[in-house]
Amino acid sequence: MSGAVTGTTSDAPATERLPSLWRNRAFNLLWTGQCLSDTGSAMADLALPLLVFQLTGSPEQAGFVGTVGFAxxxxxxxxxxxxVDRFDRRRLMIVCDVARVVVFTLLACAIEAGRAHLVVILAVVAASAAATALFSTAEHAAVRSLVRPDQIVTAVARNEARAYGTSLAGPPLGGLLFGLGRALPFFGNAVTFLLSLVAVSCIRRPLQQPRPPAAAAGAASASSAASSAVSSAAPAGTGGGGAGRQGLRFVLGNPFLRALLVIAAPLNMAFTGMIFSMTISLRxxxxxxxxVGVVGMVVAVGGLLGAVTAPALQRRLRLPTLIMVICWSAxxxxxxxxxxxxxIATAVPLAxxxxxGPTANAALFGYQAAVTPDHLQGRVVSLLLLAATSAAALAPALAGVLLAHVAGRTAMLVFPLLVAVAALVATFGSGIRSMSRHP
Structure with a gap:
């Protein structure tokens, strides 16, 4: 095994002293704060289109608000x-939480005062989306600094469970609060971001390794990351292509990360497209x-249970075998x-x-966190998230076009075929087969 995989980095002594994941105060503070803020965001995501539709009577404008947030x-x-790679990650996260507390408090006050015009709502959505993009990238990049190398996959799986759990709890709570008062979901969201701010502020461990002087960046990369990863990263750190291209060079120069880029996009598109297609087909x-809502809940519960059991599944199989089995089975x-x-039986195999899915994400993104040098974590994570989420966002539009012009079942077969493409890459590509068991 290469050093990049075994965790023999310059921060190894520090990571070896870290406690078990359930006793890791820093990780649990971050995780708990994000449980709360993710629940608040799910509340607001349900309430925002309802608010716009109630104010304007236009479903197009309600949909436009969501499009602006995604864009x-x-x-x-x-x-x-x-x-995230250039500045202190904790400070960035605190700034993001402060911004989100302010904008959602202002929105709630505007609703109470009868001044929540569409322009105000769009401004809040845009500011929140920008802050969330920065915060989530910093959070992904920080995991490697908060847990031991052998805990990374489990930590990613716990984050997956958090996402599924909050997506189940947030919308019903948001609908209940909106029914009691239009401003309540947004006041509630502001409170959850305030609690996240407190949690992040209480973390005492650094969320990144010390940044070396620019002149010594290449040498520092070599000492802080292990052999195979750094051989790709060092040219990026010393080249003249600009900071934004360093992450792209590293991803394209690493066989595993190239494979992850190719696998993550079709998998995310397929899962999102299948759920959307199933909803339309059942109606x-x-x-x-x-x-139809019950079917959607069954599928979401499948994801939550998968996230809870992901670490156990990951321990039973070698990582390359695990990824291949998951892709072909899916x-x-x-x-x-x-x-x-x-x-309604369609929900059972889809669930x-x-x-x-969470086991695949935990294994793939956990391994990514282990093999990527800390000073490139933000850029690599942002590239991978951009590819995965962009593909997922295009899935409903693709499904809609297919369902409108092709017979239902034939149209939906596109999504299993996309997963088969990911399975072929996992089976025959050298990137996934190069994965070691313990990142």
Missing amino acids: VTMACRLPAGVL RSGLSPAL AALMALSVLLSAS AAVFL
Whole structure:
């Protein structure tokens, strides 16, 4: 095993002294704060289109608000990676939380005062999306500094469980609060960001390794990351291509990260597209909206259970084997879900496929955190997130076009085929087969 994988970096003595994950105060503070703020964000994500529709009566304007948020997030993703690698990550996260507390408090006050015009809402959405893009990139990059190398995959799996759990709890709570008062979900969201701010402020461990002087960046890279990773990173650190291109060079120069880039995009597009297609197909078949919602909840519960069991699954198989088994199994389960797409039974194989998703994410992104030098974490994470989330965002549009012009089941087969593409890359590409068992 190379040094990059075994954790023999310059910060190894510090990481060896870290406690078990459940006793790791710094990680648990960050995780708990994000549980709260993610729940608040899920509340606001449900309440925002409801608010716009209530104010304007226009579904187009309600949808436009969500599009603006996505566009700002994508535009900020790569600059966020550069900032996360250049500045103190804790301070950046605190600034982001302060900004989100302020804008959502102002929005709630504007609603109470009857001044929540569309321009105000768009400004809040844009500011929040920019802050969230920066915060989430910093959080992903910080995990490597907060846990031991052998805990990274488990830490990523816990973050996956958090995401599924808050996506289940947030929307119902947001709907309840919106029914009680239009401003309440946004006041609540501001409170959750305030609690996140307190949690991040209480973290005493550094969230990144010390940054070496620019003149010595190449040498410092070689001492702070192990052999195989640094051989790719050093030219990026010393070249003249600009900070934003250093992460791209590192990703393209590393076989595993290249494979991850190719695998993550079709997987995310396939899962998002299948869930959207299933919803439309069930409504076409005459299933009531309430039952469609139940089906969606079953799928989400599958993801939550998958995130909880991901560390145990990861320990039982070698990482390359695990990724190949997951990809091929997900492709088969999605194909079965397509065959059952006219009935509520379609939720069962799709939930089983979603159950496997967190394990794949934990293994892939956990390994990414282990093999990427700390001074490039932000840029590498931002590139991978940009590829994955962009593909997922395009999935509903692709599914809509296919369902409108191609017979239902034939249209939906596109998404199992996308997973099969990821499975082929995992099976025959050298990047995934190069993964070691313990990052």
